[in-house]
Amino acid sequence: MRASMVAVGALVAGLLATGTVWATERIKTSAADPAGQRAMAEAGRKNAAFCANCHGEEGVSSQPGVPNLAGQNPAYLLDQIRKFGSGERKDPFMQGLIKVLKEEEREQLAAFYASRPASPASQADAALAARGRDLFVRQCQGCHGEQARGTDAYPRLAGQRATYLQTTLTNFRDQKGVRKSQPMSTVTAPLKNDDILALASYLTQLP
Numbered sequence: 001m002r003a004s005m006v007a008v009g010a011l012v013a014g015l016l017a018t019g020t021v022w023a024t025e026r027i028k029t030s031a032a033d034p035a036g037q038r039a040m041a042e043a044g045r046k047n048a049a050f051c052a053n054c055h056g057e058e059g060v061s062s063q064p065g066v067p068n069l070a071g072q073n074p075a076y077l078l079d080q081i082r083k084f085g086s087g088e089r090k091d092p093f094m095q096g097l098i099k100v101l102k103e104e105e106r107e108q109l110a111a112f113y114a115s116r117p118a119s120p121a122s123q124a125d126a127a128l129a130a131r132g133r134d135l136f137v138r139q140c141q142g143c144h145g146e147q148a149r150g151t152d153a154y155p156r157l158a159g160q161r162a163t164y165l166q167t168t169l170t171n172f173r174d175q176k177g178v179r180k181s182q183p184m185s186t187v188t189a190p191l192k193n194d195d196i197l198a199l200a201s202y203l204t205q206l207p
């Protein structure tokens with residue numbers, strides 16, 4: 001127990017050292033207070049027992065359609081949790097689940113998953129990945145960062161499950177209404193299915 005708390009502390013310290021900006025007041029306050037941050041992530045771990053069925057014990061999913069949460073920007077996680085809660089982002093299961101969580105529990109879950117180390121999801125076809133890289137450099141890295149690790153304002157994409165990336169990008173492009181994001185609808189509008197596959201192949205194998 002103690003060893004794992006120390007490990008969480010080291011990871012959170014590493015995360016803060018890279019300059020992550022915490023977008024919500026409570027997360028922001030606790031960033032200046034490593035002990036508070038640690039307590040928040042530990043509380044999140046307890047609430048995450050059920051989430052682990054799909055998102056994995058440490059936020060690394062073992063199911064193709066389920067996203068990894070480990071190493072994701074905490075402000076983005078909290079934002080998406082709130083969007084499921086309000087119905088702005090649609091997924092029948094996630095909406096029902098999140099609705100019953102209190103705001104404090106949502107923040108703790110975001111802090112927990114953000115503190116876990118990300119790991120690349122899978123190997124990918126090299127030629128497809130190279131094509132995806134070209135597309136990413138031209139059209140995506142301005143927001144998602146050179147290494148696709150996200151910023152304080154944009155989600156991490158590196159190491160995400162390929163199937164999830166493909167579905168998500170297709171949903172944005174086709175404006176299926178499951179998620180709304182003006183920048184993502186605009187940027188995906190001209191993409192062909194092959195482009196989306198190439199992007200997913202590139203992003204999924206990034207560390």
Ligand code: HEC
Binds near residue numbers: 052077091094167
């Ligand atoms: C039955 C499986 C299942 C369980 C249990 C589950 N999730 Fe999910 N979760 C999903 C799926 C599937 C998606 C992707 C939905 C979509 O395609 O938009 C998702 C998406 C998410 C996202 C958005 C990630 C992103 O990159 O945008 C967050 C955050 C999340 N879940 C948090 C949680 C938390 C917190 C719990 C526990 C309280 C939980 N989930 C439990 C299946 C599950």
Ligand code: HEC
Binds near residue numbers: 153
């Ligand atoms: C102008 C800035 C911008 C650009 C350029 C951009 N994105 Fe995004 N992206 C965003 C924002 C903002 C979100 C969060 C949307 C939300 O809140 O649902 C996002 C979300 C995503 C997601 C969902 C992540 C998850 O975990 O569910 C994926 C996948 C994604 N972007 C891929 C891309 C790809 C691939 C490109 C290039 C073709 C790209 N983005 C270009 C701003 C951008």
